[in-house]
Amino acid sequence: MHIEKKDFIKILDFLNLNGLNIDKNFLPKPIGRGQSNPTFVIQDNNSNLKVLRMQPPGELVRGAHRVDREFLVLKALKEKNFIVPEPIFLCTEKSILGRDFYLMEFVEGSIYEDPFLNGAEKESKSAIYKSLAKSLGCLHSFNIEELGIPFKKNPGFMKRNLGVWYNQIFSEEKEKDIEIEKIYNFVVKNLPDDSKISLLHGDYKLDNIVVGNDMECKAILDWELSSFGEREADLSFQMINWLIPKDTLYGLGGEWHQSNLPSAQKFLTWYEEALGESVNVELLNLSCLYSLTKLFCILKGIENRIKGGNAASEDAMTKAEAAEGVKTVLLEAFGNYPNKLIVE
Numbered sequence: 001m002h003i004e005k006k007d008f009i010k011i012l013d014f015l016n017l018n019g020l021n022i023d024k025n026f027l028p029k030p031i032g033r034g035q036s037n038p039t040f041v042i043q044d045n046n047s048n049l050k051v052l053r054m055q056p057p058g059e060l061v062r063g064a065h066r067v068d069r070e071f072l073v074l075k076a077l078k079e080k081n082f083i084v085p086e087p088i089f090l091c092t093e094k095s096i097l098g099r100d101f102y103l104m105e106f107v108e109g110s111i112y113e114d115p116f117l118n119g120a121e122k123e124s125k126s127a128i129y130k131s132l133a134k135s136l137g138c139l140h141s142f143n144i145e146e147l148g149i150p151f152k153k154n155p156g157f158m159k160r161n162l163g164v165w166y167n168q169i170f171s172e173e174k175e176k177d178i179e180i181e182k183i184y185n186f187v188v189k190n191l192p193d194d195s196k197i198s199l200l201h202g203d204y205k206l207d208n209i210v211v212g213n214d215m216e217c218k219a220i221l222d223w224e225l226s227s228f229g230e231r232e233a234d235l236s237f238q239m240i241n242w243l244i245p246k247d248t249l250y251g252l253g254g255e256w257h258q259s260n261l262p263s264a265q266k267f268l269t270w271y272e273e274a275l276g277e278s279v280n281v282e283l284l285n286l287s288c289l290y291s292l293t294k295l296f297c298i299l300k301g302i303e304n305r306i307k308g309g310n311a312a313s314e315d316a317m318t319k320a321e322a323a324e325g326v327k328t329v330l331l332e333a334f335g336n337y338p339n340k341l342i343v344e
Helices: 005-017 067-079 122-141 157-170 178-190 232-242 264-275 281-307 314-321 323-336
Strands: 039-043 049-054 087-091 101-105 197-200 209-211 217-220 227-230
Touching: 005 087, 049 067, 067 087, 067 101, 122 197, 122 209, 122 217, 122 232, 122 264, 157 178, 157 227, 157 232, 157 281, 178 281, 178 323, 197 232, 227 232, 232 264, 232 281, 281 314, 281 323, 314 323
Parallel strands: none
Antiparallel strands: 039 049, 049 101, 087 101, 197 227, 209 217
């Protein structure tokens, strides 16, 4: 991931014209891994680091890479003193670069990609997961009417969202996957249309969190997929990690205990404390089937792109190879449903 010098100069000139004095001698440093929106660290003339985030070059799929949506969410949440980087400046003027970009605060801290937090003390591991749970509960506790974000507020988000992913993948397949089709139809049929709507992150996971020295979450990053929808979509996407085996994506499997990590039940308790109410466990278990099905579709899509020659990175290969493992977990979870999946 890089930015051409001529494009960087255009951005700097525009920011400087708008009173944002950026250091031209500080070359942009790419940050993040696997992000669809190119993201760089830059520096102002006072040696303060900033983050530049932009749409990728080329023709974009309609509705994708909406960095302007990200900026609006950051602005709304920062006004509520929630833990997001401070948004600084948004440019939607296409004559500057041909695509949108924005500037935000750089938050110093650690980002953990290993779900087992190897090397951290037992107390630190518990503190990080506790903050991860409570931060999500706090996010979902906001009254969406008071956020001022112009997202649609239609119920039934999970049904629509899963339909988009499923149809996008399996409309391309020459042969149907009968097992996945059965689960998909079951989940869509049984998900309710009238659950409470919250602001969703859309990709809430450990490596989208900046952790401070006190082991507390300092900032939540990457709001590209944010929307209004049932909070169980975010919560279940995190909690399926207790079902997915170790070494498959962010899976903890049954090895969380010997690694001094909290249980799924403890994570849920922390989440409920911050949310201020109890979670419908029956719906949560069904939502775990939703998240596993969605995750399988995402991984299957990456696998298809690799086969088509459109994705060859090491990260893409790792995710594609996880597809069958996630499918195995999904089939087992579906076979056990409605008995215990993660919590009673």
